[in-house]
Amino acid sequence: MSELKVYNSYTRQKEIFEPIVPGYAGMYVCGPTVSGESHLGHARPFITFDVLYRYLMHLGYKVRYVRNITDAGHFEEEGREAEDKISKKAQIEKLEPMEMVQKYTNLFHWAMKQFNNLDPSIEPTATGHIVEQIDMIRTIIDKGYAYEKNGSVYFDVRKYAEEYPYGKMSGRVVDDLLETTRELEGQDEKRNKQDFALWKAAPPEHIMRWNSPWGEGFPGWHIECSAMATKYLGKHFDIHGGGMDLQFPHHESEIAQSTICNHEVPARYWLHNNMITINGKKMGKSYNNVIRLTELFSGSHPLLEQAYHPMTVRFFILQTHYRSTLDFGNEALQAAQKGMRRLWDAYKVLNEMEGGGTDAGDAELDARCIKLVEELDEFMNDDLNTAKVLASMFEMVPVINGIRDKHIDGDALSKGTIEKMRVAFKSYLEDIFGLQDEQAMAGGEDNKLDGVLQLLIDIRKDAKSRKDFATSDKIRNQLQELGILLKDEKDGGVSVSFA
């Protein structure tokens, strides 16, 4: 089998994944800022890296997956005042800051569950690591790469850039940054415009504040990730993930901070997922085009023609390579919904398949199926090409259905090949892609109702055998109105699905 290769944004090339400690993998992913509800765009990194997490485990790695919760404010530039996002929102919502943070954290966790994302191994909060952040800032000052001014501390980018490649991550030149940086609040405190805040003195009205060697204040935006990643994954770890929009300045700055404290670039592989767009534009608050996850699942948004199941969304995201933009659209979501259904149905058939003999009746077809199965790993290893994995799975569907419908001989494929396909479908659909059959989830939760349904199916079967189609169609049509679809299969059986 081929080796896992990932596109490393830091080196701008695909590289073979070689863990620092054989058998173990450490992964840090930038988590949500819990100052508001998550939207569709936020779903992408968490699903993407959940799949990577699952895949690494599938490959046998023991993985420590750290994903933070940002519950201390970043700067938000609104008007002329530098404000704390969380404090501000809390005022608007008339909530205690931590009350609000809790509310959105809970909502975020709920959404992650909906998507069937596995819990990270550690989910540290920024507010829970103020001490670590202060320590780190102190180290940076001691080493001479940061300076204090009026109770705030800034990272000295110019000095850093003299010895280290600031800008390598994002492909930026420090001198250019000087010219293109806007006028920002607190700019006059900085020695150079490129400098970024490590610690910010809190103005009197600021609610979230902590004591520090430099007075009361709160941490800068980038330091939390550096501090928490170092604490839980060490000075040097394997993978750091996040959205492409975090490449600069967030990850660039993280690298700078950690490099000073720990003498090396914190992560070996930097993975960035691309954006979800809507009408070609990035989904984002400032564009006023966000679809919140709660709206997406309930269909309550003007742009939505219907509600979309979280699994549909997950599948939709996996049908595209994670480094491509993904354009949202009702048609595309509906296509994903139907496509995924097709895969689940085939998987069900596959699970019930008896299988052929030891030898394949159709050697050519058998070989093709084996190739399709083997390609799955190849594609996944090629920088997580989930789109191609799914395409190959789709190519197996006609074969599976063909055997069921007896267009293809039952012994065309060998027992071993069918078993391989079964294992592949299980591995990818369930274990690696983390998909769940939303129909199976919808049904079968009430044994009594199941009994009632079975009774109706039996009555209809009797009616049909008496050619009483009026009755049989009435049952089928009325059940359909309730969202229960009956399908007469070729073998005389009836299959049930839920809309």
Next chain:
RNA sequence: GGUCCUGUGGCCGAGUGGUUAGGCAGAGCUCUGCAAAAGCUUCUACAGCGGUUCAAAUCCGCUCGGGACCUCCA
């Protein structure tokens, strides 16, 4: 303005220079009491213009369009 990415058929999207990606939608046929599903077949492509090459969606150049980052941002 700077840096970078991108432009594939009705929609979403893979594509390592030479073989049908795939899904959804459309059309025809088969199966079926009907329906649904499924199977088979099938129609819509590579923004434009040049260049390199035996061969380009794929490499190069130009033009046009879209986008991201440079400020909080998944």
